[in-house]
Amino acid sequence: MNRLDTSDPDFAQQFHALHDWDANLDPQIEVRVRDIVAAVRDRGDAALREYTERFDGVTTASAADLEIPRSAWDAALHGLEPTQRAALEEAAQRIRSYHEHQRSEGWTFTEADGTVLGQRILPLARVGIYVPGGKAAYPSSVLMNAIPAHVAGVKEIIMTVPTPQGQVNPWVLAAAAIAGVDRVFCIGGAQAVAALAYGTESVPAVDKIVGPGNIYVATAKRMVFGRVGIDMIAGPSEILVISDGSAPAEWLAWDLLSQAEHDEIAQSIFISWDNAHIESVVNAVDAAFDRLDRAPIARKSWADRGAVIRVRDRAEACAIADRIAPEHLELAVQNPEDWLADIHNAGAIFMGIHSCEALGDYVAGPNHVLPTGGSARFSSPLGVYDFVKRSSLIHSSPAGAARLGQIAERLALGEGLTAHARSAACRIPKAGS
């Protein structure tokens, strides 16, 4: 774990290094992803089946085997223990009711001359949701991706999820059944993104691809953007905990490790001004590893990318949080509402010592697909707004066309665009007519 202290003269340099999560990524990844995307675009199902065999160890007798039939999801749902099913259903219900608040309506207004202006909002027709499945299965991510799409009114939701060595996670399938997914394909990585973007004989092309994934998924999403919409480029998961010492060290250790266990390149950062509290949390983290199923992943993440930053005071803590712009920010402090005015950049803010990130990851209701890598400076959690598009409406009255036509004509002539000028001018009644 990296130890930083804002009073250290090297702080700026060390802080910069902490941020650079993609500095050591293999540049060959981009080359490989480009080849995969091109192959799926050009050779469709044949390439998709080859990559699914190579990267996930899944051999298919025909392209039809890439799709997981609805009967399998229904069986998975019915096979869950009643308590497991109730947990998924309650999480789904809470996520749905939270996202219903994000619905927005179109609007119009009428000007004095009768011209009507407005905006229409319509759901996207077909979206692809990428559910990660390489190192762990994420039924919660099925709910977080599919439910806002459903609330937005998307007509068709196509889900892809890799199934390494053919292991289909029943929770993932059950979540698809609960969340209103329409079709599920057992494909992952860059090849799944390419299939959704370009379509193959089996996988329909979609309008937008959403959902988190590893570097292959993120790189492929970046490449197909423009051909289709994407939600964001989500990098490895992150948590930043700021503590005034009011939470037990052990609670905060679990919070930090809850992100470290996702991925070797996930990042957990702890900030406080209280030296004794910092040491207690560091010791609590060290003592916790042996109790983790995914200890090797968490150890590596904490060792390489984890950090403890000692600050002088609360103002410095807020300034650093804003510079990091974390995916998740836990304000493990008393009166967290007093801090909000000083925090501007964070994907999700967990307020007070009882609001741990795990609640938000699964069941609180807000979305867990969040901007990472500092992109919370300019982007937002996945939401219903990601599954709609807006069209402007212009319904000019004759009087409006006559008045605005004169302005448009003048501006068009200024740009040297004669057809534009004539188009506007021909709607201006001639004097005396």
Ligand SMILES: NC(=O)c1ccc[n+]([C@@H]2O[C@H](COP(=O)([O-])OP(=O)(O)OC[C@H]3O[C@@H](n4cnc5c(N)ncnc54)[C@H](O)[C@@H]3O)[C@@H](O)[C@H]2O)c1
């Ligand atoms: N932000 C969120 O909401 C959220 C939620 C869950 C998970 N995550 C993150 O998503 C990521 C999931 O990663 P993952 O790997 O477990 O699953 P993944 O589904 O993103 O990736 C698995 C796929 O990667 C491809 N792949 C693996 N090695 C490859 C190689 N050498 N060459 C080409 N392709 C290769 C394979 O096609 C495989 O199917 C983690 O970083 C996790 O932290 C984020």
Ligand SMILES: N[C@H](CO)Cc1c[nH]c[nH+]1
């Ligand atoms: N913390 C992840 C988002 O960064 C979401 C997740 C899914 N399951 C557990 N956690």
Ligand SMILES: [Zn+2]
């Ligand atoms: Zn998590």
